[in-house]
Amino acid sequence: MKEGLTHLIFPRKCPGCGIVLPAGELVCEECAHEFRLIGEPACMICGRPINSGEKCYTCSTSERSNDFGIAIFAYDDIMRKAMSDLKFHGQKDNSEYFAAMAVSRVGDRIRGFDPCALIPVPVHKTRFRERGFNQAEEICNKIGSLIGIPTISDFLYRNRKTEYQKNLSRMKRKRNTMGAFSCNTEKYPPEKVAKELERVLLVDDIYTTGSTMEGCAAKLKESGVEQIGLLSISIVMGN
Numbered sequence: 001m002k003e004g005l006t007h008l009i010f011p012r013k014c015p016g017c018g019i020v021l022p023a024g025e026l027v028c029e030e031c032a033h034e035f036r037l038i039g040e041p042a043c044m045i046c047g048r049p050i051n052s053g054e055k056c057y058t059c060s061t062s063e064r065s066n067d068f069g070i071a072i073f074a075y076d077d078i079m080r081k082a083m084s085d086l087k088f089h090g091q092k093d094n095s096e097y098f099a100a101m102a103v104s105r106v107g108d109r110i111r112g113f114d115p116c117a118l119i120p121v122p123v124h125k126t127r128f129r130e131r132g133f134n135q136a137e138e139i140c141n142k143i144g145s146l147i148g149i150p151t152i153s154d155f156l157y158r159n160r161k162t163e164y165q166k167n168l169s170r171m172k173r174k175r176n177t178m179g180a181f182s183c184n185t186e187k188y189p190p191e192k193v194a195k196e197l198e199r200v201l202l203v204d205d206i207y208t209t210g211s212t213m214e215g216c217a218a219k220l221k222e223s224g225v226e227q228i229g230l231l232s233i234s235i236v237m238g239n
């Protein structure tokens, strides 16, 4: 279907305020200024803004298996709503705005890293069934089609349904995500990983304490991935 026609039938809504957008636009002019982008200096491991040095306090005091991390937006009120609309209210187009912004902000860095694949942080299959999709995978697919890198979503998976992280304390989050992820080593044995998944970019919608990303990154490393970059569309400020 032509883009114009698709737009008439399914008009795209602004991820910030929900107004119907002119064809070809991903955000309204006002909300374009409302979404807060992360700038420098930022922690090299998670991408959270810092005042000085290379790493934030959390990354310098916790185990981290990834080589670098980038965050695009601050997870503030407008982003919270846009993410929740994407995840729970079928507003899948929001992922297009997030992907386009990620590519315009850090596309060159991603190309420079030259990942073999984009890997979405997986959701449990029950949640996948409830929602019909994984928001991180939606974002990966869109970023991937803009920069020509495949998304691989059958390597890393979630073993059990973790509780919603936002309801948990930091210690509980850590326990909640330890052992929550596995890699499909039958389909991707070490020889194959060494050849085809040497470098990967792990992608998620929201970075909170980093325990989910670390749970994933540690598993990827254990399964033979050599270099891991993180890309978070949004990051909770503070910590």
Ligand SMILES: [Zn+2]
Pocket: 014, 015, 016, 017, 018, 019, 027, 028, 029, 030, 031, 032
């Ligand atoms: Zn708007």
Ligand SMILES: [Zn+2]
Pocket: 043, 044, 045, 046, 047, 048, 055, 056, 057, 058, 059, 060
């Ligand atoms: Zn950090």
